Amino acid sequence: MQRSQLELWSAEPHPAPLIYQQLTPQQRSSLISHLAQLILKLVQARPTTPLTPSTPTQNHERKS
Numbered sequence: 001m002q003r004s005q006l007e008l009w010s011a012e013p014h015p016a017p018l019i020y021q022q023l024t025p026q027q028r029s030s031l032i033s034h035l036a037q038l039i040l041k042l043v044q045a046r047p048t049t050p051l052t053p054s055t056p057t058q059n060h061e062r063k064s
Helices: 003-011 025-045
Strands: none
16 A cells, blocks of 8 residues: 555544444553554654655666
């Protein structure tokens, strides 16, 4: 899935899994807090430079 497709997919509302509805409010709060901490760790671990595809600088011409 390309990044733009993933961003669109992520922005769409998704139903909560059935197990979530079975959790108590305390369990839900704990789960959300834990997920937020994991997301924060991922964001902080990302490189600060934008990811750009590397372009080859080599000359690929055939030599005779």
